[in-house]
Amino acid sequence: MIGATLVGIATSAIRLATPYLYAAIGEALGQLSGVLNLGVDGIMLMGAFSGFYVTLLTGHPTLGLLAAVGTGGLMGLLMAFVSVTLQAEQGISGIGLYLFGLGLSTLLFGMTVGTVKAVAGFPPTPIPGLSQIPILGEILFSHNPLVYGAFALVPLAWFVLNKTPFGLKLRAAGQNPLAADSLGVNVIRVRYVAVIIGGILSGIAGASLSIALLNVFQQNMTNGMGFIAVALVYFGGWRPLGVLAGAMLFSTVNAIQVWLQVQGVDIPSDFALMMPYVITILVLASMARRRIHVPAALNKPFERGGE
Amino acid sequence: MPDGLRPRRPASLLAQLVPLFAVLLAFAVGALMLLALGVNPWGALKALLQGAFGDLNAIADTIVKAIPLLFVGLGICISFRGGVLNIGGEGQLVVGALAATAVALAGTGLPGWMLVTVSLLAGALAGAAWGGIAGFLKAYLNVNEILSTIMLNYIAVYGMNYLLRGPMMDPIQVKLGFFIPQTARLPRAADLPRLVPTRLHLGALLAVAVAVLVYIFLWRTTVGFRIRTVGMSRRAALAAGIEVKRYMVLGLLLAGLLAGLGGAVEVLGVHHRMFTDGTAFGFTGGAGFNGIVAALFGRLHPLGTIPSSFLFGALLTGANKMQRVMQVPAALIVALNGLIVLFVVGSEVIRRRRLRRLEKLSAEGKG
Numbered sequence: 106m107i108g109a110t111l112v113g114i115a116t117s118a119i120r121l122a123t124p125y126l127y128a129a130i131g132e133a134l135g136q137l138s139g140v141l142n143l144g145v146d147g148i149m150l151m152g153a154f155s156g157f158y159v160t161l162l163t164g165h166p167t168l169g170l171l172a173a174v175g176t177g178g179l180m181g182l183l184m185a186f187v188s189v190t191l192q193a194e195q196g197i198s199g200i201g202l203y204l205f206g207l208g209l210s211t212l213l214f215g216m217t218v219g220t221v222k223a224v225a226g227f228p229p230t231p232i233p234g235l236s237q238i239p240i241l242g243e244i245l246f247s248h249n250p251l252v253y254g255a256f257a258l259v260p261l262a263w264f265v266l267n268k269t270p271f272g273l274k275l276r277a278a279g280q281n282p283l284a285a286d287s288l289g290v291n292v293i294r295v296r297y298v299a300v301i302i303g304g305i306l307s308g309i310a311g312a313s314l315s316i317a318l319l320n321v322f323q324q325n326m327t328n329g330m331g332f333i334a335v336a337l338v339y340f341g342g343w344r345p346l347g348v349l350a351g352a353m354l355f356s357t358v359n360a361i362q363v364w365l366q367v368q369g370v371d372i373p374s375d376f377a378l379m380m381p382y383v384i385t386i387l388v389l390a391s392m393a394r395r396r397i398h399v400p401a402a403l404n405k406p407f408e409r410g411g412e
Numbered sequence: 413m414p415d416g417l418r419p420r421r422p423a424s425l426l427a428q429l430v431p432l433f434a435v436l437l438a439f440a441v442g443a444l445m446l447l448a449l450g451v452n453p454w455g456a457l458k459a460l461l462q463g464a465f466g467d468l469n470a471i472a473d474t475i476v477k478a479i480p481l482l483f484v485g486l487g488i489c490i491s492f493r494g495g496v497l498n499i500g501g502e503g504q505l506v507v508g509a510l511a512a513t514a515v516a517l518a519g520t521g522l523p524g525w526m527l528v529t530v531s532l533l534a535g536a537l538a539g540a541a542w543g544g545i546a547g548f549l550k551a552y553l554n555v556n557e558i559l560s561t562i563m564l565n566y567i568a569v570y571g572m573n574y575l576l577r578g579p580m581m582d583p584i585q586v587k588l589g590f591f592i593p594q595t596a597r598l599p600r601a602a603d604l605p606r607l608v609p610t611r612l613h614l615g616a617l618l619a620v621a622v623a624v625l626v627y628i629f630l631w632r633t634t635v636g637f638r639i640r641t642v643g644m645s646r647r648a649a650l651a652a653g654i655e656v657k658r659y660m661v662l663g664l665l666l667a668g669l670l671a672g673l674g675g676a677v678e679v680l681g682v683h684h685r686m687f688t689d690g691t692a693f694g695f696t697g698g699a700g701f702n703g704i705v706a707a708l709f710g711r712l713h714p715l716g717t718i719p720s721s722f723l724f725g726a727l728l729t730g731a732n733k734m735q736r737v738m739q740v741p742a743a744l745i746v747a748l749n750g751l752i753v754l755f756v757v758g759s760e761v762i763r764r765r766r767l768r769r770l771e772k773l774s775a776e777g778k779g
Contacts, residue, residue, distance in 0.1 A: 143558060147750070183754070193757040196497050196558050197708070201753030204701055208746025209445075215741035216449050324743075325691070332562045339556070375574035382566040386549065389560065393553040 114360045115244045119252065120318060122349075122356035124149070124310040124327075126255040128334035129341065129348045130262050131306025137266065137343055138299035139279040139292075139402040140188050143199025145307045146331025147206020148180040152311030154210040157322035158217060160224045166316045169226075170251075170309065173316075177308015178301050180206065185300040189293055192406030203331070211324040221323060226316035227251055251309070251317040258306075262345040275299055279400035282407040292407050307331065329382070336385045339392065343400065351388070355381055430763045431709055434755030442748045446740065456738050463733020464726035470733075472610030476682060478725025480505060480696070482619040483674025484703025485710065485717040486626045487543075487667030492712050493630065494663030495643035500546060500561030501671045501700025502692040503568030504539040508672025509679045509695065510572060511538035513595055513686040514580070516602040516679075524601040531602055532676045539672015540665050542568065547664030551657035557664060565700065569692045576688045594687035604681040613681035622670065626714040639663055671700065697728065698746060705749045708756050724749070 128145050135142045152173035160169030180202065187198045227249040235246040266272040277285035278295040286292050310331075315322045333355060341347025362377045443453035464474050484501040491498040512535035519527045542564060549555035576593040585592060604613040630636040642649040642659045649656050675696075679686055688694055706724045710716035727749075731742040 187758045191758040205750030208743045211743035375570040379570040382563040389555040390553040
């Protein structure tokens with residue numbers, strides 16, 4: 106009985122880590138290149154809506170995913186234009202992007218679908234062989250493709266950041282853009298690419314909610330998940346493995362909270378729902394004394410031949 | 413910090429008008445979006461203007477909608493100029509409203525002026541506490557205030573939902589078996605007086621008076637000067653012997669105080685009870701975010717934020733009419749506000765470059 110409960114919680118923790126992983130790894134790429142994108146939540150909402158709507162129209166979640174990729178990329182492009190080319194204050198422009206995504210996704214949903222509808226999203230795809238392993242098979246290898254993708258992203262991001270020339274350029278653009286520029290790195294282009302990839306991943310994060318985990322769209326369905334993802338980047342110390350640890354922490358708390366509610370345990374549900382936000386603050390506060398390596402040029406616009 | 417938002421010397425009228433172009437551009441994008449959705453943008457604009465200014469009631473409603481924007485926006489003026497970004501208006505409005513409600517309900521029987529005063533004070537203090545938490549976390553534990561204020565928004569909302577579905581729920585309703593998540597109606601003595609026979613209430617005058625006070629505070633007092641100095645350059649402020657941390661806390665605390673006062677005014681002036689639909693938007697109407705937009709558009713100047721809040725209040729009031737007449741969800745305005753923020757902060761660099769070129773030209777002309 107206790108064993109089955111733990112397996113259940115672990116399985117749903119793996120599932121629920123999915124949107125956090127896509128969004129936070131995407132955000133980490135942008136921040137490592139020097140751009141703080143606070144609009145993740147808005148991009149997620151647009152990704153969630155476009156993925157949902159295209160899946161509803163065509164019946165193919167793969168096409169829905171492509172739509173979310175496109176929408177996320179465009180939103181990333183908008184953020185890159187405003188923060189890299191126009192050198193706007195990044196914290197405020199991110200809030201603008203959030204409001205834009207929140208309003209537009211609500212508007213489009215209201216004018217096209219209107220009522221809550223379920224779609225046939227990505228089906229569970231147990232991995233042959235591996236899913237037969239007792240306990241671990243159910244926890245790790247019996248999910249839908251977007252869940253596997255999120256976990257595959259962690260080593261992939263680590264490899265790109267640490268073992269490829271592009272990763273080196275990206276980190277250089279975020280650490281010391283002037284030096285990078287003098288070595289022939291096109292800082293502007295690197296930042297554009299990083300923020301657009303971040304947007305695409307945020308779009309996928311949203312779609313993972315609407316066409317893989319919950320299979321519905323509702324207005325403001327992310328409920329601040331995108332902002333938590335930004336906090337996870339700090340928590341993870343800008344490293345993919347650190348982000349993974351943070352995402353698992355949050356998804357485990359979420360899974361336990363859902364389980365408690367299903368069990369009808371007598372704590373007011375509002376306090377349970379409050380937990381992720383309280384934990385985010387505690388986690389950020391706990392890092393005050395920890396030595397972390399903030400990208401030196403984070404939040405600083407770059408101008409060739411500038412000061 | 414908000415480098416691009418520092419006040420610059422007014423050099424050219426054209427450069428000053430850039431934010432206005434940003435708003436027009438956002439409207440143009442909005443019109444294109446409506447066209448793509450098969451809605452006549454002219455019809456939508458007409459409905460919007462009629463809803464906002466069509467008759468005396470419409471104008472009064474516009475002003476009523478502008479009041480919380482102005483309170484939040486004034487707090488934004490202080491905090492952004494102090495170099496701390498307060499995105500916690502939603503939560504601060506909610507806790508301010510809750511505190512004012514609790515005090516007004518507890519103070520049944522007190523004379524009106526006293527009940528109103530203590531309720532408003534309670535709201536302001538609760539908001540100050542909510543903003544102060546973020547300020548403390550920022551100054552002493554290095555927690556990014558944008559993230560902490562957003563998290564505090566959600567915490568406030570779930571706290572509100574708990575209180576309104578539990579301890580603060582209208583006892584008469586509970587007895588009758590209705591479980592609408594709202595409090596009892598506040599004693600009538602706590603109602604803010606109406607100004608003219610519309611929904612316009614005393615809060616409008618209070619908000620304008622507070623705007624003048626914030627202006628005097630920021631530009632005519634030592635504390636205000638120090639807050640602005642910290643916002644311009646933390647290093648310079650440190651060198652000048654200013655205790656930077658203390659003023660960062662103060663900036664967020666005052667922003668919370670003003671938003672909390674706004675929440676209290678909203679309860680005493682408009683709703684006369686606290687209620688929830690489960691989200692922050694249900695009570696605030698998004699004023700915590702829209703107040704930021706209004707303040708940015710008012711160039712982070714307390715007096716500039718007055719007309720700017722009126723403008724955005726008009727947009728919100730008009731949007732309700734647009735929703736009824738044209739079936740365009742009022743969320744359109746949220747999207748447009750987002751674009752306005754992007755365009756206004758994005759256009760700063762263009763304005764700055766233009767000013768720099770003008771200064772260079774005039775210097776060369778003299779030399």
